[in-house]
Amino acid sequence: MTTLDIPVSAIGPDIDRPRGGALAALVRHSVALARRSLIKTVRTPEALIDVTLQPVIFLLLFTYLFGGAIAGGDRHAYLQFLLPGMLAQSLAMGGIALGQNLNADIQKGVFDRFRSLPVARSAPLVGAVAADVVRYLTVCVVMLAFGTVMGFRVETGFLPAVAAVALSIGFGLCFCWISVWVGMLVRTPGAVQGVMFLLVFPLSFGSNVFVATNTLPGWLQAFVHVNPITPLVGSIRGLLVGGPVAGHLVVTLAWMAGLLVVFVPLALRAYARRA
Template sequence: MTTTDVATPRAGVAVPTAAVGTRNNSLKHILVLAKRSLIKTMRTPEALIDVTLQPVIFLAMFTYIFGGAIAGGSQQAYLQFLLPGILGQTIAMASVALGQNLNADIEKGVFDRFRSLPIARSVPLVGAVAADLVRYLILFTVTMATGLLMGFNATGGWLGVMGALALSMGFALCFGWVSVYVGMKVRTPGAVQGIMFLLVLPLSFASNVFVPTATMPGWMQSFVKVNPITHLVGSVRALMLGGPLQVHLLWTLAWMAVLLVVFFPLALRAYRRRA
């Protein structure tokens, strides 16, 4: 038998590679670090205020203070309009914490310790993003539970609610890369919060979250009609309550693709340079 015969596998025989094991190990490492992020969050319950108390306060405040004036005296009618909007707004705002937490971990030297471990360099980042899915799920559950207690009626049925959940969480994952990028570029967690709020608040209020687009000045309507929050909220309303879905859904999917194509590579590049 020649050396060539030994080195060359026979045709049709599967050759084990390290790639499969590496992928499996990376998945385990991601889950372990996602669990670490969740444990850290659960030990500081105040870190969940933005996905627990905040949506409850927003929903109650706008329904009972402004609902009568906006909806012609019918707070219940305004609740039907408002709840899908609050979901879109609060999910976008919840992504701010992702960039803050990553920035804080880097400043504390946590990522220096991760580099000494036998794990892929991207694992801590992906683990943090995966853990954020749980925060979005908590936010959705709290908002829906509060809305149902206040009298919200999801006329589109639970299938529509589940579709709204899937779309909202998908959008949140895509929008979260903006927060990751900002978190990698600025120096302090406070700066991350300030910059992200400057971005999120205009997107939230210059949209159809709180009032119909037709009630706004013409120059503002031009922005509202291309605002990604507008189309996410329009999609969630259509799924939960019925109504035209296709245009809003296509716009939302297009915006999700744009956010991924633009900010995912930017966030990864900034992460490699910073961490």
């Protein structure tokens, strides 16, 4: 039997041979690269400071420094109002590190190795985003646990709280594609951080995170109403402490779909040009 006559089944498992189609291959490759990202996180736990210590510091600062003035001295009432908004803000800020890490990997030549492997072209990006679920879950657990110590109470029940966490993580996974896109465009990880902070800070403070929308000037209210963070905060607030949810939820889901439709193709195109 010549080499050409050897049946494919006799060669053994071949990583290049598609099993289940392109989508199945993309899923396998993305999961493998997500594991790589998680291993890096375990080995460098200090990389989680932005989703552990930083949200706690923000929560303490705004509750005890500004809560008395904003809520007329009732810091507990302000904590009930603030924590759902801070959760949304922390998730938006938590995605910044993803763009920085991808940019650093490109500079170090990691993506050159990916190009030499028989993996789906988009798998490195999809895998990195999938691994960020752990970061967003960490934000939710830390915020709710520390908030409970400070006196925050979920007033709606266990299932609405789980829904709030799931919605928060889902929005974070959609919003982080902006950071991925920026990470593919700019030259350094520091530039990724600078560009993303310029985006996230106006969205965070120009929203209903810290104060009620009706207390703001009219021109600022117009911006708050079209801010994607605003319906997210409204949804989380309603699910955790009560209030209208359906209207905010519909707008939030629309924003999530829009972020994916716009920024996933942009990120993949920028990645194809850069890597």
